[in-house]
Amino acid sequence: MNAPEDVATRVEAWLAARGWTAFPFQREVWEHVAHGRSGLLHATTGAGKTYAVWLGALRAFADVAARGAAPLTVLWLTPMRALAADTARALEAPLEALGLVWTVGIRTGDTSGSQRAKQARRLPSALVTTPESLSLLLTREDARERFAGLAMVVVDEWHELLGNKRGVQTQLALARLARWNPRLAVWGLSATLGNLDEALAVLLGGRAGGALVRGRVPKDLVIDALMPATIERFPWGGHMGRNMADAVIAEIETTEGSTLLFTNTRSQAELWYQALLDRRPDWAGTIALHHGSLDRELRDWVELGLKDGSLKAVVCTSSLDLGVDFLPVARVLQLGSPKGVARLMQRAGRSGHAPGRTSRVTCVPTHSFELVEAAAARRAARAQAIESRRPPAKPLDVLVQHLVTIALGGGFLSPELLDEVRATHAYRDLTDTEWQWALAFVVHGGSTLGAYPEYCRVAVEDGGWHTVREAAIARRHRMSVGTIMSDASMELRYLTGGRIGHVEESFVSMLKKGDHFLFAGRVLELVRIHEMTAYVRRAKPGKGVVPRWQGAKMPLSSELAEAVRELLDRARTGDYPEPEVAALAPLFAVQAKWSAIPAADELLVETTRTREGHHFFCFPFGGRHVHIGLAHLFAWRAARERPGSFSMSVNDYGFELLSPEPLDWDAHIAAGLLSPADLDDHVLASLNAGELARRRFREVARIAGLVFQGYPGQPKRTRHLQASSELFFDVFAKYDPGNLLLRQAGLEVLEQELELSRLRAVLARMNGAHLRLVRTARPTPLAFPLMVARIREKFSNEKVADRVARMLAELEAAADA
């Protein structure tokens, strides 16, 4: 039975036996792998990607004649350890039928001690792991020998890693492996992105070539919206569109199979789940909740329920965005703004896996403008205007961590490691000065001139060999490898001991004993707090506060904002190319009558006066992050002329500045309110960037190994080595102001939190636009949501509802007049 090229023949036989035929793109990948090429395989949805690379690897590297299991040959990186088990199962599936003595193993933070011990003796032929666990393997002194037989690395869900520091960590690890084996094949699997060429370049680092393979051509994609019964003319975000709950229930009811309901935040997921159960108590047990703060066991149960089809509906967050190949469903709803095109397409791909069925996602608007966003998303998807993910540029905190990792993993010589690090995309422009600084930071602390006394993390031996000598430092480093930032979170447990999940410390600190709150779809009562655990008991159903998680609110993507602007421009002339926009005609009528609908080449600014004071509304459609920057910039520039204080509010469409005194905005604009001159300095000054950087430093400090979370099970013994990142920030700022980690925190604030490049582009567009300044008698449909958002910051929920109801009644009356 052993003909020479056998794995290929056996693969064909295995496929045929199951009634499958290989897709052309799979054969394409096999061909590339057979020729030793690397590449990136991308597709909007689903199946086939795994076997494209896996069978390609087996065809290229497996030996049918081998008697013992192959040594570690394929490394399979997955961004979520939750996906590791599913992946390993998929990889194992064909092995027996192919008659290959390959072993598949998993190594993640969840891997048991006995498994680790087994792997310490011998790694499996294919190892499924995470970027963090791979870095940990690299800290082993014998790392190089253990990876000696490695022929291929597969990076699954590369789009999830590309734009963040975990991706940078992956790049560094790949550079290490590629140095040991220059012929190493690297394959990325990715969802559709706007910058696929860049995604490939980042994956391969300095190495040229590499194939870009497009996966299965997407099935027909339908993006539609659930139409509300009545159109609000004065939309406001925040009441969560629970008036849509009945329509959502009807959708779930008429769907055969499971429905996924995606929300944008964990709080929204909790609220929607509760809203559904309130209306359909009989659904308890057949609908479920899934988000990243829930206990793993709970999430596993939900995922299992989706797999075997026993769950009717699951309300979830991006926690279910991954694992596309494993959990197909019948119907997908997006609750609230879609925010981005790529994400919506990805979510749509979860439905319609049966042959001949279309992928469909239905947007459920929580206020009427979200109807425009649904239509905009459809148009952007059709035009393939898909978001890009920008890879980070040379984050020094990750580099500092990597230096210690490599010092542990056998040690290094500076020039050699610099070459290797520069081979990555992230550090290709690393200057000698930056390198020397990072090196000095782990060797002396501070800079070479201002060496820190008694400090030594990495020691330099004779001949310039950098290693870690102290076992305690090694142990602590291994405990803190990684770049995932978890907020200071508290474990939630029942008094009886069962784990429920995690909430942020800041949320718990606002609760008093006996307070009720909503979590995991239950009303819980806080009983006591001990160390980092909050003990609760079930409370009677009823009211409870909903935890807020501090994850930054995602802005509307540029691509989507652009499509929204275009739709508004056409609505201005009564042209409604999409039904969702046509439904909003009553809203547009009021907007046009009281103010104007902005044309594509216009910047709309409204001013109005209410009992609250003098309002300035500006609508650049730049996404909320950009608007935060612009609001502060405008307020700061206006206050230079005459000091005053403003209240602010932002959303994805625009921002509001409210002042007790009237301001001459015409004059301010003429005097350069929108000027790009000194933009960076002004943005920094206006935002109290120091404070933002101080907060940002949390992540930097954790990755660079300053803040240590402690060993599991013995938090106390390291107490005297713990200090908050804010404290570190202050100490560095005072006593070592040249520290480059401080500068990095500042840059991250500008580029990631404030999206300065996007702000610059939006400001340039505003400058080129025709200014339309309208004084309105009262807040318009575009302005109203901004006012509500500001009020929500100030008052409790009940008070907000009252005030908004009053404001609405007045505006509706005026609109009807």
Next chain:
Amino acid sequence: MLETELAGERVGLLPERALLWPREATLFVADAHFGKDAAFRAHGVPVPAGADGETLAVLDTLVARHDVARIVFLGDFLHARAARTAATLAALAAWRTRHGGLRVLLVRGNHDRHAGDPPPALAIDAVAEPHRLGPFAACHEPADCDGAYALAGHLHPAYVLRGRARQAARLPCFLLGAHCAVLPAFGRFTGTHPVRPAPGERVFVVAGDAVMAVPLSSAA
């Protein structure tokens, strides 16, 4: 300085995060945590030096500005055993030499138990808590002391002031109760821990160079 009355004695709450008892020319200082940065460095965590120097300079200023004959450290004088480096001890010795006439007392705290007493050359009397001084009981950990008003540290108390638009400022504070006052941490390289005042407790925050009373609603 903000003057108030505790246990029938007039005291001053200093924005330098210390408490002055003028009648006895006594300065109370909690949680100096000397050598904390050195301890971090010794364990491979890079922290620049400089905090101790500033902490001592602030003490110099206070001694120069006010009539101080005695300093009482309310625990956590040295941060850890690894804090006893030559540089730390030399800086402390130099400071002590500058103030030879001062009486210095240390009420041992939890960190002192691990770090050990200050070297004898520093001429600091180390005692156990509670240590009676007139109507006061000098402590490290907040406690109810029979017949005495406790002055303590340990908590590193801070109060979070919330303003509009989700603005919040976390400021070190004095927490003054019926039987016990908790001082903010004095060391320049120390963190803070937010406290929630119990009914009847008063909070004074340190905001820059001022100490201000926080108006608390009775419900809080």
